Amino acid sequence: MGEPFNAIQAVGLTKTYGKTVAIDNVSFSVPKGEVVGVLGPSGSGKTTLVGLFSGIVKPSRGKALVAGVDASKMPSAVRRKVGVVSDLVQVYDDLSVEKNLVLYARLFGLNSSAAKEKADEVVSLLELESSRKTACKKLSSGVRKKVLIGSAIINEPEILLFDEPTAGLDLHDSLIVRNYVSSVSHSGRTVLWATNSLSEAERICRRMIILASGKVIADDEPKRFTRGIAGTGSVEIRVSGIKAENIADIFGSIDVSWEVSDEGEVRLTVDNEREALDRIFTLIGRMGASIVSIGGKVPTLEDAYLQVTGEARK
Amino acid sequence: MRATPVLLAKKDVAEAAREGTILYSFFPAAFLFFASLYNANGAELVPRLASLALVLGSLDVAFFMAREKDKGIVAKLLLSTASSWSIAGGKLLSGFTLGLLKSTLILAVLKYSFGGLVSGNASLDAYWIAWFYAASSLVTLLAVSLGLLCFSLCGGLKAALLYLSLLALFAVQPAIFQSGAPARAGWYDPFGSAYGLMEKLIAEPQSAGALTGEGLAIVPLWIVILYLSAGFAIKGKPSRAS
Numbered sequence: 001m002g003e004p005f006n007a008i009q010a011v012g013l014t015k016t017y018g019k020t021v022a023i024d025n026v027s028f029s030v031p032k033g034e035v036v037g038v039l040g041p042s043g044s045g046k047t048t049l050v051g052l053f054s055g056i057v058k059p060s061r062g063k064a065l066v067a068g069v070d071a072s073k074m075p076s077a078v079r080r081k082v083g084v085v086s087d088l089v090q091v092y093d094d095l096s097v098e099k100n101l102v103l104y105a106r107l108f109g110l111n112s113s114a115a116k117e118k119a120d121e122v123v124s125l126l127e128l129e130s131s132r133k134t135a136c137k138k139l140s141s142g143v144r145k146k147v148l149i150g151s152a153i154i155n156e157p158e159i160l161l162f163d164e165p166t167a168g169l170d171l172h173d174s175l176i177v178r179n180y181v182s183s184v185s186h187s188g189r190t191v192l193w194a195t196n197s198l199s200e201a202e203r204i205c206r207r208m209i210i211l212a213s214g215k216v217i218a219d220d221e222p223k224r225f226t227r228g229i230a231g232t233g234s235v236e237i238r239v240s241g242i243k244a245e246n247i248a249d250i251f252g253s254i255d256v257s258w259e260v261s262d263e264g265e266v267r268l269t270v271d272n273e274r275e276a277l278d279r280i281f282t283l284i285g286r287m288g289a290s291i292v293s294i295g296g297k298v299p300t301l302e303d304a305y306l307q308v309t310g311e312a313r314k
Numbered sequence: 315m316r317a318t319p320v321l322l323a324k325k326d327v328a329e330a331a332r333e334g335t336i337l338y339s340f341f342p343a344a345f346l347f348f349a350s351l352y353n354a355n356g357a358e359l360v361p362r363l364a365s366l367a368l369v370l371g372s373l374d375v376a377f378f379m380a381r382e383k384d385k386g387i388v389a390k391l392l393l394s395t396a397s398s399w400s401i402a403g404g405k406l407l408s409g410f411t412l413g414l415l416k417s418t419l420i421l422a423v424l425k426y427s428f429g430g431l432v433s434g435n436a437s438l439d440a441y442w443i444a445w446f447y448a449a450s451s452l453v454t455l456l457a458v459s460l461g462l463l464c465f466s467l468c469g470g471l472k473a474a475l476l477y478l479s480l481l482a483l484f485a486v487q488p489a490i491f492q493s494g495a496p497a498r499a500g501w502y503d504p505f506g507s508a509y510g511l512m513e514k515l516i517a518e519p520q521s522a523g524a525l526t527g528e529g530l531a532i533v534p535l536w537i538v539i540l541y542l543s544a545g546f547a548i549k550g551k552p553s554r555a556s
Contacts, residue, residue: 054393055392055393056389056392056393076395076397079392079393079394079395080395082393084390084393087386088386088389089386089387089389089390089393090385090386090387090389090390091387091390092325092329092387093385094329094332094333095325095329099325103321103325104394106321107318107321107391107394107395107396108394108395109395151390
């Protein structure tokens with residue numbers, strides 16, 4: 001039987017806690033090798049979604065498929081393929097960093113020396129050398145998070161389910177984790193990265209799924225999502241050396257608005273579209289006019305995110 | 315066969331040694347020792363007290379399950395290749411290992427307390443000692459497996475504490491309220507059967523070889539049933555999140 005194309009797939013996935021609907025009839029799929037960000041306001045269902053795919057949380061309806069297998073019935077063969085970082089799971093806090101890593105490596109079937117070697121590798125990768133012999137309960141929450149990440153990647157899983165993996169980490173450690181995810185995505189592994197950080201998602205995810213009240217309200221590439229929701233923005237060009245009475249003749253064929261200042265400068269405002277900008281700059285050049293300044297407002301991912309989640313909240 | 319239960323049990327025992335919780339193992343022996351100070355000739359109390367001490371001293375291992383579930387450690391283990399059966403098996407094995415230590419300490423107290431009860435009534439021959447370890451292991455494993463099931467079912471640490479007190483009451487009930495184990499415990503009363511084994515072994519040391527009563531069948535059967543049920547409970551309700 002061939003390997004399924006989709007590493008992760010939600011089919012009508014629903015999770016309710018009593019009357020509260022945490023995940024509401026969600027369907028999407030993530031092909032192998034894709035890095036997908038799951039974003040959404042607090043309480044939107046990100047942690048529950050990761051819990052459902054890792055098999056920790058049982059769905060009320062629908063299916064959470066991982067490597068083609070229902071996560072709620074995940075056999076050990078599939079569990080080997082998945083690495084989970086979530087607040088729902090924890091390593092042994094009485095064990096040292098090294099002992100935790102060795103234990104989990106052994107639980108994934110490595111013998112004692114191979115497990116030790118693998119633990120050394122992870123300690124080095126996540127820069128845990130200084131705390132390798134320290135019991136996890138004596139470490140800061142950031143270092144404990146790194147140990148959890150280390151235990152999740154110790155068996156080099158094909159699918160990473162990361163829920164807020166950099167929460168509590170300093171900038172340097174966050175960069176280590178992001179670099180790791182970037183490197184594994186290049187080797188064809190799949191990552192589901194739930195986060196509240198838009199900049200982080202924009203940097204590492206090729207695709208974003210935005211949740212609000214347990215529903216998927218957007219599912220797109222970051223740039224396309226921003227453009228689709230908030231538009232392209234506008235560019236303002238201040239030009240001198242053009243007579244006010246000629247403006248309509250020069251720029252009339254372009255969708256542009258203008259104002260003339262008291263000093264005689266013309267302020268042109270045009271959509272941030274490459275074609276329109278090319279034509280304007282050509283016309284300005286042809287007229288021998290000078291550009292005084294160029295500015296504008298390009299919508300960010302944050303603008304689009306706030307717009308879409310704000311609408312969902314209403 | 316996968317060595318996961320051995321791996322987890324080794325971790326539990328090493329952790330108990332490192333953290334000092336292994337000192338709990340002295341509790342059953344201390345319990346007996348202090349009882350002997352108040353009633354040096356109360357030989358008839360000894361089997362009950364020994365069983366009682368073993369049960370109370372074994373529930374802590376099961377209680378760790380509640381703690382690990384509460385913290386999300388069990389959920390994390392289930393994300394590895396460890397099955398719920400091997401997690402429960404690891405706890406049972408660590409309970410058994412620590413139980414051996416407790417039994418040894420109890421044996422020492424029996425020899426030197428209660429007027430040298432054991433040395434007075436029975437020669438501490440290998441045969442009797444083997445039977446003593448067998449009977450105390452059954453009592454220990456029964457307590458651990460019942461505790462495991464209850465703590466696997468409960469939702470959090472607060473509930474676990476309530477369960478612990480109820481369990482202690484239930485498990486020791488035959489010894490305290492029924493004035494010792496019933497002569498013929500029913501199949502529904504594994505603790506009565508286990509206490510019965512201990513009672514016979516200590517009160518009538520010469521009968522060690524004849525310990526082939528129904529308790530020997532009932533108790534292991536209950537241990538298996540409780541262990542399997544605990545495995546199902548861990549599998550069905552792996553974490554605080556669900």
